[in-house]
Amino acid sequence: MSVDTAATARQEAEVANEAARxxxxxxISHPDAGKSTTTEALALHAAAISSAGAVHGKGDRKGVTSDWMAMEQDRGISITSAALRIDYEGQVLNLLDTPGHADFSEDTYRVLSAVDCAIMLLDSAKGLEPQTLKLFDVCRARRMPVITFVNKWDRPGREPLELLDEIEQRIGLRPTPLNWPVGIAGDFRGLVDRTTGDYVKLTRTPGGATKALEEVLDADRAAETEGEAxxxxxxxxxxxxxxxxxYDEESFLAGKSSPVLFGAALSNFGVGQLLEAIVNLAPAPTAKLDVQERPRPVEKPFSGQVFKMQANMDKNHRDRMAFVRVSSGRFERGMVLTHAATGRPFATKYTQAVFGADxxxxxxxxxxxxIALVNAQALKVGDTLFDGPKVEFPPIPSFAPEHFVVARAVDxxxxxxxxxxIAQLDAEGVVQVLTSDVRGEQAPVLAAVGPLQFDVVRHRMEQEFRSPIEAAPLDYSVARRTDAESAPKLHALSGAEVLRRRSDGELLVLVHNKWRLRVIERDHPDLFMEPLLAGGVVEED
Structure with a gap:
C-alpha cells in the first residue's frame, strides 16, 4: 500500500468514526405544543446551557436560546429555523429547531432535508394536530425515522392509551412506548422505564429553570409511594x-414505528429520557443520493448542501450566512470548495458553528x-459544495404559494x-419573488405559503434595509408551473396571470381559485400546468 493510499484510508476511517458519533x-410540532421549550430543555439536560428560558418569558427569565430574531422574542413564536450544536457524552448532537407556525412550513421542509431523524412533539391534551400531520407527511415521504414525545403531561390531558391509538389509526405509525407515565395527565408523578422496570420519581424545580430532581425507586417503594396511580x-x-x-429497531429506522416517551418540557420532566433516546436510537449519518441517485458514502471527500440562508443575524456586521449540512468527508476551515451550480471555486475562510444567536x-x-458559511453571497438554498470528484445533490423544492401581494417601496x-x-429575502427563501415585464422590477409579486411571512418581510425591510414597503394583496390563491409555450395563452385568460420566479427563472401561472383552475383545465387541456409541492408532497386538486 502506497503512502497516499494509506493516508486516504486513515482519513476515511476517521471520517466514518466521527460520522458515527x-x-x-x-x-417538529403544531404551534404551541412546546417545541422551542423542548429544544431549550434538551440543551439544558445536555449541559449546553445553565438555565432554561421559556417561550413566553416570565419575570427575569429570557426567551428561548434558539429564538434569536426580534420578532420571535416579541411574539413568543419561532419563525425561523435555528441550529444548535451540543456535545453530550461523547456524541455530537446537531439539533435543528424549526418554525412551529404553519405559515413557515416551507422553512421546516428545508430543515427536514438536512436531518436524519425527527422528534414529533404532541400536546397531551390535543394529540395529533393539523400542522403535526402535515409535517409527518413530509417525514413519511422522506422515510425518516420519528421519535414521539408526548409533552405537557403535567397539565390535564387525554388518556395515554387513547393517544397511542390515535397515532396508529390516523398516521399508520405503530407506537412503541419506551417509558410510561405514573399518574394521569395533570397529576404527573414519574416515569416507568419499560426496559428496566425502574421507576423514576420526579420533583418539580422552581419555575422549571433547572433540571427536575429525579429519584429512582424499586417496585415495592413505588407501589407504597404512589398507590393507585x-x-x-x-x-x-x-x-x-x-x-x-x-421497540423494534428495523421498523423504527424504516419509518414504520415510533418510540414514544412522555414528559413535560416546561418543568423539565422526562426530557433526560428523551435525550438518551436520541443518543441511543436516532440514526447516524449515512450515504446521501446525488441527482443521478448514486450514493455518496460519508467517508468520501467533502460534500454538503445549503438548506438555509439567513442574513443579518449579527446586527453589527450585516452578514449573509449559508447553513450547510455536511454530507460526506472532513471539512476544514479555509478549504477551497467547488460550487456545483457554477463550477466556480468557493473559499471557506469564515466558517462558524451556531448556538442560537451565539x-x-x-x-x-x-x-x-x-456549518455556517459567512458572507456567502454566491450561494442559495439547495446549492451543493464539494471537494474532489464532482457531486451534486437534488434541489430542495419550493412549496406551492397560496398568498400573493404586490410590494412597492414607500419612499x-x-x-x-x-x-x-427584496433580492436578499428572495435568496433566503423568506418569500418567493415573482416578476414580469408588465409589472416591472419596481413592483414584484411576493408569494408565500402563509400571510405571516409578509409580516416578516415588512419588519425586515423596515428594520434591516431601511425601506418600508406597501404590500397590496392580489386575488390569487393557486399557483401552477407552466412552460414558455403555454405561458402567453394562459396569461391572456381571465382570472390568470403568468409570472417568472426570480430565483430559478421558472414560469408560474397564478389563478384566482381552484374553481377557475378547473375551468381552465377543462377548456384548455392542451396548456401545460403542473402542480407544485404542498406540505412536502405533490399538491392535490
Whole structure:
C-alpha cells in the first residue's frame, strides 16, 4: 500500500468514526405544543446551557436560546429555523429547531432535508394536530425515522392509551412506548422505564429553570409511594406487552414505528429520557443520493448542501450566512470548495458553528454537522459544495404559494435599498419573488405559503434595509408551473396571470381559485400546468 493510499484510508476511517458519533435531528410540532421549550430543555439536560428560558418569558427569565430574531422574542413564536450544536457524552448532537407556525412550513421542509431523524412533539391534551400531520407527511415521504414525545403531561390531558391509538389509526405509525407515565395527565408523578422496570420519581424545580430532581425507586417503594396511580400504570404496561408494543429497531429506522416517551418540557420532566433516546436510537449519518441517485458514502471527500440562508443575524456586521449540512468527508476551515451550480471555486475562510444567536469559529466538521458559511453571497438554498470528484445533490423544492401581494417601496428615494432587500429575502427563501415585464422590477409579486411571512418581510425591510414597503394583496390563491409555450395563452385568460420566479427563472401561472383552475383545465387541456409541492408532497386538486 502506497503512502497516499494509506493516508486516504486513515482519513476515511476517521471520517466514518466521527460520522458515527453524530446525531442530526429536528423537532417538529403544531404551534404551541412546546417545541422551542423542548429544544431549550434538551440543551439544558445536555449541559449546553445553565438555565432554561421559556417561550413566553416570565419575570427575569429570557426567551428561548434558539429564538434569536426580534420578532420571535416579541411574539413568543419561532419563525425561523435555528441550529444548535451540543456535545453530550461523547456524541455530537446537531439539533435543528424549526418554525412551529404553519405559515413557515416551507422553512421546516428545508430543515427536514438536512436531518436524519425527527422528534414529533404532541400536546397531551390535543394529540395529533393539523400542522403535526402535515409535517409527518413530509417525514413519511422522506422515510425518516420519528421519535414521539408526548409533552405537557403535567397539565390535564387525554388518556395515554387513547393517544397511542390515535397515532396508529390516523398516521399508520405503530407506537412503541419506551417509558410510561405514573399518574394521569395533570397529576404527573414519574416515569416507568419499560426496559428496566425502574421507576423514576420526579420533583418539580422552581419555575422549571433547572433540571427536575429525579429519584429512582424499586417496585415495592413505588407501589407504597404512589398507590393507585402505580397500580393503574402497571396494568396499562401489561396491556402494552400483550399487544406487542415493544421497540423494534428495523421498523423504527424504516419509518414504520415510533418510540414514544412522555414528559413535560416546561418543568423539565422526562426530557433526560428523551435525550438518551436520541443518543441511543436516532440514526447516524449515512450515504446521501446525488441527482443521478448514486450514493455518496460519508467517508468520501467533502460534500454538503445549503438548506438555509439567513442574513443579518449579527446586527453589527450585516452578514449573509449559508447553513450547510455536511454530507460526506472532513471539512476544514479555509478549504477551497467547488460550487456545483457554477463550477466556480468557493473559499471557506469564515466558517462558524451556531448556538442560537451565539456563534463561534469552527475549524473542522464531519458528516451530520451543520456549518455556517459567512458572507456567502454566491450561494442559495439547495446549492451543493464539494471537494474532489464532482457531486451534486437534488434541489430542495419550493412549496406551492397560496398568498400573493404586490410590494412597492414607500419612499421612491430608497429604491436601491428596496431592490437589495427584496433580492436578499428572495435568496433566503423568506418569500418567493415573482416578476414580469408588465409589472416591472419596481413592483414584484411576493408569494408565500402563509400571510405571516409578509409580516416578516415588512419588519425586515423596515428594520434591516431601511425601506418600508406597501404590500397590496392580489386575488390569487393557486399557483401552477407552466412552460414558455403555454405561458402567453394562459396569461391572456381571465382570472390568470403568468409570472417568472426570480430565483430559478421558472414560469408560474397564478389563478384566482381552484374553481377557475378547473375551468381552465377543462377548456384548455392542451396548456401545460403542473402542480407544485404542498406540505412536502405533490399538491392535490
Amino acid at each position: 453524530r446525531r442530526t435531528f429536528a423537532v 402505580w397500580t393503574a400504570a402497571q396494568e396499562e404496561i401489561e396491556l402494552l406487552e400483550a399487544l406487542g408494543a415493544d 456563534r463561534s469559529t469552527i475549524d473542522t466538521a464531519y458528516p451530520g454537522d451543520v 421612491a428615494g430608497k429604491y436601491k435599498q428596496f431592490q437589495k432587500g
